[in-house]
Amino acid sequence: MLYHVSMTVNIPTDMDTATVEEIKAREKVYSLDLQRQGIWRHIWRVAGQYENVSIFDCRDHLHLHEVLMGLPLYPYMNISIMPLCRHPSSMHEDDK
Numbered sequence: 001m002l003y004h005v006s007m008t009v010n011i012p013t014d015m016d017t018a019t020v021e022e023i024k025a026r027e028k029v030y031s032l033d034l035q036r037q038g039i040w041r042h043i044w045r046v047a048g049q050y051e052n053v054s055i056f057d058c059r060d061h062l063h064l065h066e067v068l069m070g071l072p073l074y075p076y077m078n079i080s081i082m083p084l085c086r087h088p089s090s091m092h093e094d095d096k
């Protein structure tokens, strides 16, 4: 199942820089691993915001939930989710 997910990151301004960098580094490793597995299909930066728009390909809602809960930045995110289904006019067979 495909999901449109937007994540807005709000790291507390009083968190020390080394901790922020360590969490961001873990977030990148986690994200790249999911991208390699084909679970995190796309990620874009929202211009001018500390926000991304992503497409996830998960088995079901519970799988998506577990993937998102595992994000190192999860405690500092607001997340919005839209489940997607294939548009009848889509020419992409894997849009499902």
Ligand SMILES: O=C(O)CC1=CCC(=O)O1
Pocket: 007, 009, 027, 028, 029, 031, 050, 051, 052, 073
């Ligand atoms: O910077 C972000 O939008 C949060 C994030 C998700 C994956 C990643 O590497 O950073």
